[in-house]
Amino acid sequence: xxxxTTRPDTADMRFGHQEGIRNTIxxxxxxxxxxxxxxxxxxxxxxxxxxxxxxRARDGRTVANDDNDRWLGPAFSEVHRVLKEGGFAISFYGxxxxxxxxxxxxxxxxxxxxxxxxxxxxxxxxxxLRYTHEQAYLLAKGRPGLPETTIPDVIxxxxxxxxxxxPTEKPVEILHPLVETFSRPGDLILDPFxxxxxxxxxxxxxxxxxxxxxxxxxxxxxxxxxxxxxx
Numbered sequence: 001x002x003x004x005t006t007r008p009d010t011a012d013m014r015f016g017h018q019e020g021i022r023n024t025i026x027x028x029x030x031x032x033x034x035x036x037x038x039x040x041x042x043x044x045x046x047x048x049x050x051x052x053x054x055x056r057a058r059d060g061r062t063v064a065n066d067d068n069d070r071w072l073g074p075a076f077s078e079v080h081r082v083l084k085e086g087g088f089a090i091s092f093y094g095x096x097x098x099x100x101x102x103x104x105x106x107x108x109x110x111x112x113x114x115x116x117x118x119x120x121x122x123x124x125x126x127x128x129l130r131y132t133h134e135q136a137y138l139l140a141k142g143r144p145g146l147p148e149t150t151i152p153d154v155i156x157x158x159x160x161x162x163x164x165x166x167p168t169e170k171p172v173e174i175l176h177p178l179v180e181t182f183s184r185p186g187d188l189i190l191d192p193f194x195x196x197x198x199x200x201x202x203x204x205x206x207x208x209x210x211x212x213x214x215x216x217x218x219x220x221x222x223x224x225x226x227x228x229x230x231x
Contacts, residue, residue, distance in 0.1 A: 022188060022209040025200065025227065027220040030192035030213040031071060034078035042082045042211075043187035044089070046178055046199045048170055049075070051094025063168060064215050069100050075192060076108040082190065086144040088182040090116075092136045092170075105139055114138030118174055120157040133157075134170075138182075151177050169195065175202035183208055197223030 021041065026033050050066035065071055079089055089110055093101040105112065116136045123130040134157070155177065161169040175198060183189060185207040191199035194212030196219055203210040204227065214220040 021211045023211070025194065025197070025212040025214065025220065025223050027214060027217060029071075029215055031074045031078055033213045034075075034082055034192060037078075037082045039081055040084045041188070042190040043084055043087055044179070044183040044208075045079050045083055045087075045190045045192070046090045046175060046202075047079075047191045047193050048092040048168065048195065048199070049193040051092075051168075052097040052100060053094045057168075069097065069104075072100060072104045073107060076104045076110065079190075079192065080108040080110055080141060083141045085142045087141050088144060089139040089141070090136050090178055090182065091139060092134060095135060101137075105137070110139040110141060112137050113140045115153060116178075117154045118157045119154055120160075122160055147181050149181060151181050170198045172198050172202045172205070175199055176206060179203055179206045179208060194223055195219050197226045200227055 021037060049072075050063045052066060052069050052072070054062075054067050056062050076089075076091075083089060091101070091105070102112070114137070116138060118134040118136070120132045120134070123132050125131050155174055157171065158173045159171055161171050179189060179199075179202050183206075187208050189199065189203040189208050189210045190212075191210070192213045194200055194214045195216075197212060200210040200212045200223060210227075212223055214223055
């Protein structure tokens with residue numbers, strides 16, 4: 001049975017080996033936290049970082065650090081360091097800041113090897129167009145082998161979450177095929193921007209271990225409660 005350990009303070013935290021970070025959810029800045037992770041300790045990174053678009057939900061909620069890109073390069077440099085050679089990272093991104101994300105990934109040493117579109121059946125917003133999709137890049141460290149099975153690069157978004165747990169909450173159902181295709185049972189999945197814990201829940205339900213990092217204290221608490229319920 002998996003257990004979740006919460007780590008509310010990173011000031012004196014040291015993770016000397018991979019086992020020390022399994023099934024933990026850490027409250028803190030992901031750059032500072034990842035710097036304490038061992039090199040090449042993560043099998044898969046699956047994350048939904050701020051889109052750098054100053055997002056504000058209809059109810060007024062915002063996303064921490066969504067108003068700047070200072071964190072972007074340093075965060076993905078750490079992602080590259082902690083990811084195993086031949087491993088994958090999957091990152092959602094904001095299309096209005098695509099150039100910034102792509103530059104950060106390339107500078108970190110991550111190669112773009114695929115692009116995934118998540119097709120919604122409703123519009124998130126409407127301006128010049130009706131915005132009915134989300135998107136993510138499949139990134140590789142080194143030269144990974146091909147997966148045993150492949151998934152399409154267009155995936156249906158099954159439902160609107162209502163954003164009850166987070167202002168940009170992703171449904172767990174869209175994350176399951178990503179976890180199961182690009183990792184193996186028992187692997188360690190990292191989400192450095194874990195929000196309400198959707199990636200962590202997908203990892204848990206797929207028989208993988210997880211480590212999440214979240215800057216916002218309220219969302220950290222939500223993720224801990226959510227994974228506690230999953231045990």
